[in-house]
Amino acid sequence: MSPQRASSPLSTGSAADFIPPNPTLPKLREAAAGCRGCDLWVNATQTVFGEGPRAAEVMLVGEQPGDQEDRQGHPFVGPAGRLLDAGLEHAGIDRSRVYVTNAVKHFKFVVIERGRRLHKKPSAGEVRACNPWLQEEIRLLKPRVVVALGATAAQALLGKQFRVTQHRGKPIPTDIADAIVATVHPSAILRAPDEAREEARQEFFADLAVVAKYLKSHPTNRP
Numbered sequence: 001m002s003p004q005r006a007s008s009p010l011s012t013g014s015a016a017d018f019i020p021p022n023p024t025l026p027k028l029r030e031a032a033a034g035c036r037g038c039d040l041w042v043n044a045t046q047t048v049f050g051e052g053p054r055a056a057e058v059m060l061v062g063e064q065p066g067d068q069e070d071r072q073g074h075p076f077v078g079p080a081g082r083l084l085d086a087g088l089e090h091a092g093i094d095r096s097r098v099y100v101t102n103a104v105k106h107f108k109f110v111v112i113e114r115g116r117r118l119h120k121k122p123s124a125g126e127v128r129a130c131n132p133w134l135q136e137e138i139r140l141l142k143p144r145v146v147v148a149l150g151a152t153a154a155q156a157l158l159g160k161q162f163r164v165t166q167h168r169g170k171p172i173p174t175d176i177a178d179a180i181v182a183t184v185h186p187s188a189i190l191r192a193p194d195e196a197r198e199e200a201r202q203e204f205f206a207d208l209a210v211v212a213k214y215l216k217s218h219p220t221n222r223p
């Protein structure tokens with residue numbers, strides 16, 4: 001148990017308490033299924049852990065699973081995932097060669113009319129509590145490029161001060177990967193008003209094209 005957890009009434013605990021010794025990605029996934037690092041597991045169906053090949057050069061990080069992801073147990077399989085797939089295809093990045101995950105691994109929602117579950121933004125404390133899973137995924141996978149989809153992911157990776165609007169589509173060198181590229185969340189495009197949606201989609205696609213270009217123009221230093 002972390003010291004903060006014992007001493008601070010504001011702390012929501014941490015996934016760090018659930019990380020197994022000498023983790024591998026399969027061991028992490030198994031452990032994450034039983035995570036109780038914050039309260040989001042209580043109402044969600046299951047942990048939605050990252051997925052993709054061990055040799056993936058690109059890791060895409062979303063905010064948290066949505067309704068479909070929560071039911072199916074896989075990241076980005078709903079409407080946002082379809083838009084993401086289209087953007088990857090447009091950029092010439094094969095989805096089967098990327099690892100896809102989220103900053104927060106349980107679905108947070110409120111129930112509205114007729115039992116519909118409406119996405120609710122995770123709190124800063126929940127993002128912090130869940131961050132150890134993401135950090136371990138990055139450490140073990142060693143992607144060349146990490147793509148932050150939206151402000152929650154970008155801030156989980158680059159700190160609370162980071163502004164997607166100021167830095168989107170620009171590769172940022174970091175310790176955890178050769179570069180992080182931040183862009184908007186595909187769900188934000190789906191929610192945009194009709195007259196703004198097409199432009200938002202084009203800009204999102206352009207940011208993913210930056211990732212493809214970066215991979216081509218920066219020779220890999222991986223074995």
Ligand code: URA
Nearest residue numbers: 062063064066075076
């Ligand atoms: N939105 C996300 O951020 N992640 C998903 O997995 C699905 C929708």
Ligand code: SF4
Nearest residue numbers: 035037038105106130
């Ligand atoms: Fe654990 Fe993250 Fe789920 Fe919270 S959201 S219970 S920290 S996996």
